[in-house]
Amino acid sequence: MEDVYEKLLRCVDSVRKKVDFVPQVALVLGSGLGDFADGIRVEAEINYHDIEGFPVSTVPGHAGKFIFGYVGDVPVVCMKGRVHYYEGYAMSDVVLPIRLMKMLGAQVLFLTNAAGGIQLGMKAGDLMLITGQIASFVPSPLIGPNIDELGVRFPDMSEIYNRDLILTARKCAAELGIDLKEGTYLQFTGPAYESPQEVAMARILGADAVGMSTACEAVAANHMGMRIVGISCISNLACGISPAPLSHSEVQQAADGVAPRFQALVTQMIKEIEKTCR
Numbered sequence: 001m002e003d004v005y006e007k008l009l010r011c012v013d014s015v016r017k018k019v020d021f022v023p024q025v026a027l028v029l030g031s032g033l034g035d036f037a038d039g040i041r042v043e044a045e046i047n048y049h050d051i052e053g054f055p056v057s058t059v060p061g062h063a064g065k066f067i068f069g070y071v072g073d074v075p076v077v078c079m080k081g082r083v084h085y086y087e088g089y090a091m092s093d094v095v096l097p098i099r100l101m102k103m104l105g106a107q108v109l110f111l112t113n114a115a116g117g118i119q120l121g122m123k124a125g126d127l128m129l130i131t132g133q134i135a136s137f138v139p140s141p142l143i144g145p146n147i148d149e150l151g152v153r154f155p156d157m158s159e160i161y162n163r164d165l166i167l168t169a170r171k172c173a174a175e176l177g178i179d180l181k182e183g184t185y186l187q188f189t190g191p192a193y194e195s196p197q198e199v200a201m202a203r204i205l206g207a208d209a210v211g212m213s214t215a216c217e218a219v220a221a222n223h224m225g226m227r228i229v230g231i232s233c234i235s236n237l238a239c240g241i242s243p244a245p246l247s248h249s250e251v252q253q254a255a256d257g258v259a260p261r262f263q264a265l266v267t268q269m270i271k272e273i274e275k276t277c278r
Contacts, residue, residue, distance in 0.1 A: 004092045004144075004147065005147045005149060005150070007053050007096070008096060008099055008100060008103070010052050010053055011051050011052060011053055011054050011096065011100050012100060012103050012104065013052075014050075014051045014052040014053075014054075015046060015051060015066070015100065015104065016104075018044070018046055018050070019043075019044040019046065019068055021043050021044055021068040021069075021075065021077070021104075022075060022104065022105040023068065023075050023076050023077035023101065023104060023105050023106045024074055024075045024076065024105070024106065024107060024108065024274065025071075025074055025075075025076045025077075025106060025107075025108045025109075025110060025270055025273060025274070026076070026077050026078075026079070026098070026101035026102070026106035026108065026109045026110065026226075027076055027077070027078045027079065027110045027112070027266070027270075028078075028079045028082050028097075028098075028109070028110070028111050028112060028214075028217065029078060029079060029080055029081065029082075029112055030082065030112045030113035030114050030213065030214075030233065033112050033114070033233060033259070033262060035256075035259055035263070036078075036259075036262065036263050036266060037067050037078050037080045039071070039263060039267065040067055040069040040070065040071060040076065040078060041069045041070040041071075042067055042068070042069040043068045043069045043070070044067075044068040044069075045065055045066065045067050045068070046065060046066045046068075047064065047065045048064045048065060048066070048081075049064070054096070054097075054100075055083040055087075055089050055093040055094070055096060055097075056083070057081040057082065057083055057087075064080070064081045065080050065081070066078065066079060066080075067080055071267055071270045071271065072267070072270070072271045072274070073271075073274070074270050074271060074273070074274040076270065077101050077104060077106060079097055079101070082097065082213060082217075083097065084190065084191075084212055084213055085138055085139075085189055085190075085212075085216065086189055086190040086191040086212055087191075091138070091139045091140070091141045091143070091216060092141060094141070094216060094217070095141040095216055095217055095219075095220035098217045098220050098221050098224075098226075099150065099220060099224060102221065102224045102226055106226070107226060107227060108165070108226065108227045108228075108229070108273055109217075109218075109221045109226045109227070109228045109229075110229055110230075110231075110266065110269070110270065110273075111130070111214050111217060111218060111228065111229070111230040111231075112230070112231050112232070112233065112262075112266070113185075113211050113213050113214045113230075113232050113233070114211065114232070114233050114235040115128070115185065115209040115210060115211040115232040115233065115234055115235065116193070116194065116199070116209060116210045116211065116234070116235070116236055116237065116238030116239070117208075117209055117234040117236070117237050117238060118199060118202060118203050118207055118208055118209055118210060118238050119181065119183050119208035119209065122181060122208075122209075122234050122237065123234070123237070124234060124235060124236050124237065124257075125233075125234065125257050125258045126179070126181050126233075126234040126258075127173075127178065127179075127180055127181065127231055127232070127233060127234070127258065127261065127262060127265065128180070128181040128182065128183055128185075128208065128209055128231070128232040128234055129166060129169050129170070129173075129180050129181065129182045129183075129229075129230070129231060130161055130183070130184070130185045130209075130214075130229075130230030130231065130232060131161055131166060131182050131183060131184065132160070132161065132183075132184040132185075133160060133161075133184060133185045133186070133187070133214070133215045133218060133230075134184060134185070134186040134187070134202075134205060134206070134207055134215065135187055135215035135216060135218075135219055137186070137187060137188050137189065138187050138188070138189055138215065138216050139216075140216070140219060141216050141219055141220045141223075142155070142219065142220070142223055150223060150224050151223035151224050151225065152223075155222060155223045157219070157222060160218050160219070160222050160228060161218070161228050161229060161230055162227040162228055162229060164227075165227060165228070165229035165269075165273065166229065168229070168269055168272045168273060169229060169231070169265075169269055171272070172265055172268040172269045172272055173265060175268070176261075176264055176265060176268060178261050178264075178265055180265075181208070181234070182208075183207075183208025183209060184206050184207050184208050184209075185207070185208070185209050185210070185211065185214060185215060185230065185232055186202050186205065186207035186209070186210045186211075186215070187210075187211060187212065187213065187214060187215035187216060188202075188210060188211075188212060189212065190212030191212065193238075193239055194210055194238060194239050195239060196239050198239075199238040199239055202238075209232050209234060209238075210238055211232065214230060214232075218230065229269070229273075231262070231265070231266070233258050233262060
């Protein structure tokens, strides 16, 4: 684990040699949601390839770069594309970008993803506020000797998603007239979409949406003391709920359709979050 921390420090040093921007909010853009970055007042961009030892996105729809800039007056760092466990990376590499953004100065983590809807009444194009999660189906990023510089050995996980930020999301959605669903997100490893039986199991366990990211990132961020908020774009109904076969192009198309509402909600939330950070 010392190697994990040393690698993280090398990445921080590599970024700092290119940009001295200090973000307040870190934002991870999931599949098909990268266009949000086009509305940022950009100060600097860094391609993942240009950061020493940094894992690189290999999935269509994930551009693979950090964008530093402002949403309104709020300094943000935006991940335009994430890395996933199913791409073959060690879990420590999957969460390295989250840890990096915290060490660059971010105190709030805004997680987004494209997810399969399980909750009754959901439809493709809905937005779901993540109020809880199930991460038991992927390895914990905290396995192994604890990195004391990042957090405590046994971090509390009773409030992974910050209550105040959940209230902020509800307030902003109401002001914008957005029907914001709420629920529990469950992460599977992927890359195959879930079978109908796995979706039935997830529903029994209390999940409202399923995907292949996010939960492990939230565990790592919570370990470091970040305040976390999460939004899922329901790109499709999960297998067994929808009779149609699932495809990545469907995920991207659904995200494109919801993009205006998503961008409006995230922008307003970041501006509201900034008030709580003063």
